[in-house]
Amino acid sequence: MIDVLIVGGGGAGLRAAIAVAEQDPACKVAVVSKVYPMRSHTVSAEGGAAAVIDIGDTLDEHCYDTISGGDWLCDQDAVEAFVAEAPRELIQLEHWGCPWSREGDGRVAVRPFGGMKRERTWYAADKTGFHLLHTLFQTTLKYQDIIRYDEWYVTKLVVDDGRVHGVVAVEIRTGRIETIPARTVILATGGCGRVFPFTTNAAIKTGDGMALAYREGAPLKDMEFVQYHPTGLPFTGILITEAARAEGGWLINKDGYRYLQDYDLGTPTPTPKLRSMELGPRDRLSQAFVHEQHKGRTADTPYGPVVYLDLRHLGESKIDSRIPFVRELCRSYQNLDPATDLIPVRPVVHYMMGGVHTDIDGATPIAGLYAAGETACVSINGANRLGSNSLPEILVFGRRAALAAAEFARAHRDGEPRAVRTQGEDERRLLEREREGRRTGERVADLRERMQHTLEGAAGIYRTGDVLAKAVDTLADLRARAEEVRFDDTGVAFNTELLNLLELRTMLEVAQTIVACALNRQESRGAHQRTDFTARDDDSFLAHSLVHRAPDGTPSVGLLPVTITRWPPGERVYGR
Ligand SMILES: Cc1cc2nc3c(=O)[nH]c(=O)nc-3n(C[C@H](O)[C@H](O)[C@H](O)COP(=O)(O)OP(=O)(O)OC[C@H]3O[C@@H](n4cnc5c(N)ncnc54)[C@H](O)[C@@H]3O)c2cc1C
Numbered sequence: 001m002i003d004v005l006i007v008g009g010g011g012a013g014l015r016a017a018i019a020v021a022e023q024d025p026a027c028k029v030a031v032v033s034k035v036y037p038m039r040s041h042t043v044s045a046e047g048g049a050a051a052v053i054d055i056g057d058t059l060d061e062h063c064y065d066t067i068s069g070g071d072w073l074c075d076q077d078a079v080e081a082f083v084a085e086a087p088r089e090l091i092q093l094e095h096w097g098c099p100w101s102r103e104g105d106g107r108v109a110v111r112p113f114g115g116m117k118r119e120r121t122w123y124a125a126d127k128t129g130f131h132l133l134h135t136l137f138q139t140t141l142k143y144q145d146i147i148r149y150d151e152w153y154v155t156k157l158v159v160d161d162g163r164v165h166g167v168v169a170v171e172i173r174t175g176r177i178e179t180i181p182a183r184t185v186i187l188a189t190g191g192c193g194r195v196f197p198f199t200t201n202a203a204i205k206t207g208d209g210m211a212l213a214y215r216e217g218a219p220l221k222d223m224e225f226v227q228y229h230p231t232g233l234p235f236t237g238i239l240i241t242e243a244a245r246a247e248g249g250w251l252i253n254k255d256g257y258r259y260l261q262d263y264d265l266g267t268p269t270p271t272p273k274l275r276s277m278e279l280g281p282r283d284r285l286s287q288a289f290v291h292e293q294h295k296g297r298t299a300d301t302p303y304g305p306v307v308y309l310d311l312r313h314l315g316e317s318k319i320d321s322r323i324p325f326v327r328e329l330c331r332s333y334q335n336l337d338p339a340t341d342l343i344p345v346r347p348v349v350h351y352m353m354g355g356v357h358t359d360i361d362g363a364t365p366i367a368g369l370y371a372a373g374e375t376a377c378v379s380i381n382g383a384n385r386l387g388s389n390s391l392p393e394i395l396v397f398g399r400r401a402a403l404a405a406a407e408f409a410r411a412h413r414d415g416e417p418r419a420v421r422t423q424g425e426d427e428r429r430l431l432e433r434e435r436e437g438r439r440t441g442e443r444v445a446d447l448r449e450r451m452q453h454t455l456e457g458a459a460g461i462y463r464t465g466d467v468l469a470k471a472v473d474t475l476a477d478l479r480a481r482a483e484e485v486r487f488d489d490t491g492v493a494f495n496t497e498l499l500n501l502l503e504l505r506t507m508l509e510v511a512q513t514i515v516a517c518a519l520n521r522q523e524s525r526g527a528h529q530r531t532d533f534t535a536r537d538d539d540s541f542l543a544h545s546l547v548h549r550a551p552d553g554t555p556s557v558g559l560l561p562v563t564i565t566r567w568p569p570g571e572r573v574y575g576r
Pocket of ligand 1: 033037041046129152154350373387392
């Protein structure tokens with residue numbers, strides 16, 4: 001039987017697989033991924049990965065930036081472990097072949113990043129995710145014993161008596177439905193940006209792991225915290241990395257004015273290179289955009305209002321050496337050249353701070369079930385993630401979850417319970433029934449669009465109680481309708497209609513938790529801004545939201561205390 005079954009072949013999943021294979025060659029590891037691993041979203045990360053390296057920097061400062069950036073909702077024990085282990089992970093990647101960019105004297109180069117008071121973001125030009133994932137993938141190939149299920153879609157976790165026993169999955173190419181028994185399962189399925197209409201996230205980021213865990217009784221945490229990135233290309237949502245501003249880019253409104261000077265983003269920071277208002281934290285920058293829009297200072301385009309990112313003063317050679325991918329993306333997708341033209345940008349959904357509730361070793365409340373990466377909430381990101389903390393997070397917690405899972409598997413060598421067969425057969429029957437087709441009902445795509453616009457309207461950059469309450473009803477209605485959709489493809493090979501349907505149901509459940517948590521949190525903190533409760537309220541809400549699935553299938557929200565170790569809650573100031 002498989003000891004550690006990892007769902008997800010992105011950065012978190014592959015790092016976990018290597019950790020198990022390296023530590024215990026006798027431990028049987030498998031990676032299941034709905035896309036070929038190199039196509040996971042990690043590949044598209046651009047700007048870099050944060051870890052203390054410079055002599056002037058300290059672990060405590062990285063902790064402080066992360067915690068204050070997260071508006072004191074991070075668990076500080078998790079942040080301390082993360083910050084301490086991140087440098088080792090990035091050096092390890094170097095040893096496995098990751099081509100980190102260098103300074104002229106050979107030292108690893110670092111760049112400033114939003115909300116970080118020191119320069120500690122390592123990068124490989126502006127294709128960091130590509131090089132990072134490639135490095136991990138080629139390293140997994142050294143371990144021939146890692147079993148791979150490429151292009152298999154996991155539809156269900158087998159859970160019996162509070163313990164996980166494997167998964168049910170469909171092989172996309174053949175339609176074969178199989179139960180894969182396992183002693184432990186690590187969910188490394190990434191985020192859920194696709195519940196919104198306008199996102200930087202790949203089409204595969206549909207929150208599957210979150211829904212798989214939630215349906216079996218594991219709670220999700222801090223789901224109301226959705227990060228908007230301030231600079232996406234209108235229409236496509238393609239990300240223009242924060243590195244463009246780190247290298248000196250400006251944000252200007254339709255009058256050519258650097259509008260961020262009018263907003264409270266914190267006071268200037270110590271190093272001259274960081275003294276750029278454009279490097280404020282993402283939540284504050286996205287909120288400033290909305291105010292500019294209300295003041296009539298954004299420009300209208302067929303794809304909504306925009307401001308401009310100005311890189312012209314950086315010059316061609318800096319753009320080509322430091323952020324070549326930005327130029328490539330602008331030329332290919334926006335038909336402009338940032339060396340001579342302004343880039344139109346607008347805030348775009350980018351990252352989920354929330355996810356499956358885990359402890360510091362990735363363990364969920366279901367025995368043997370772990371989660372790591374964007375699908376998990378440990379939590380080191382609190383109410384607002386700092387850019388470049390996510391790549392080291394998937395490495396640090398991918399490894400930690402893997403070691404904890406392997407230990408669990410070694411301690412539980414018992415055989416397979418009957419539930420594995422019965423639950424597997426039930427799931428097969430359900431999936432086969434879907435594939436019989438349905439001539440009536442609505443289209444998956446129509447319901448998906450309704451869901452996405454409901455989320456944008458209710459749980460966007462600014463939220464309000466009335467609209468959130470209406471969204472609760474709309475989503476409940478959409479969920480019922482998603483059980484009866486029209487279904488045409490009765491084939492087994494590459495039945496993408498079936499995948500789209502399963503992903504829609506997944507996203508609807510995740511969307512319900514986002515809205516329920518946002519409605520419950522009657523305060524404004526980080527990325528969660530309520531126009532009817534504009535202040536942060538530490539007395540009532542210095543706590544994580546924890547959402548369970550009630551027996552009737554609706555989300556039920558409670559609160560969980562935040563772990564504070566050394567940094568008592570304070571104001572978010574960026575000039576200390
Ligand atoms: C455009 C972009 C740029 C970014 N840039 C940066 C950056 O510069 N720095 C930074 O720190 N962070 C960045 N981020 C965030 C960061 O890249 C992600 O949070 C991180 O890579 C997520 O990694 P992961 O391993 O958790 O998930 P992913 O890389 O998303 O992988 C998820 C895996 O799960 C699999 N999967 C999902 N559902 C199923 C299922 N049902 N069955 C089987 N398999 C399944 C998928 O096939 C995939 O292999 C960026 C994000 C985006 C979108």
